[in-house]
Amino acid sequence: MKFIIAEVQSRFNYIDNWKVSYQTLPVWLKAIIAKMLRSLAMAQDGNQNIVLITFAIVEGEIGDAWEFFLTNLRRYIVTRDGMGIISNHYNYIDAAIARSNRTWSPPRA
Numbered sequence: 080m081k082f083i084i085a086e087v088q089s090r091f092n093y094i095d096n097w098k099v100s101y102q103t104l105p106v107w108l109k110a111i112i113a114k115m116l117r118s119l120a121m122a123q124d125g126n127q128n129i130v131l132i133t134f135a136i137v138e139g140e141i142g143d144a145w146e147f148f149l150t151n152l153r154r155y156i157v158t159r160d161g162m163g164i165i166s167n168h169y170n171y172i173d174a175a176i177a178r179s180n181r182t183w184s185p186p187r188a
Contacts, residue, residue: 131156140168145175153182162188 087093122130133152137144145168164183166172176183 140171142171142174145171146178149175149179149183153179157188160187164188 122132124130133156135144135148135151137147149164149172164172181187
C-alpha cells in the first residue's frame with residue numbers, strides 16, 4: 080500500500096488523508112460510472128482470467144446485509160444468466176438466496 084501511495088503522490092502530486100478520501104469516494108465513483116457506463120472493479124487470477132469484484136459497505140455480516148447486497152448485485156451488475164457466486168459465507172448467502180424469489184436459481188446462477 081505504501082508504494083501505491085508514494086506513486087500517486089509522485090505522479091499526480093496528490094496528498095490526502097483517509098477521512099477526506101473516504102468522504103470523496105462517492106463523488107469519484109459517480110464520475111467513473113458516468114464516464115464508463117457499466118464499469119466495475121476487476122482483478123486477474125493466476126491463469127490470467129478477468130474476475131469481477133463487487134463489494135458493499137454494510138452494518139455487518141448478517142442475513143439482511145447479504146440480502147441487500149445480493150438483491151442489488153442481481154439488479155444492477157449480474158444482468159445475464161449463468162453467473163456464479165464464490166464466498167466463504169455460505170450460510171448467510173444460502174439464506175439470502177432462499178428469500179430471493181428464485182432470482183438466483185438455475186439457470187440464472
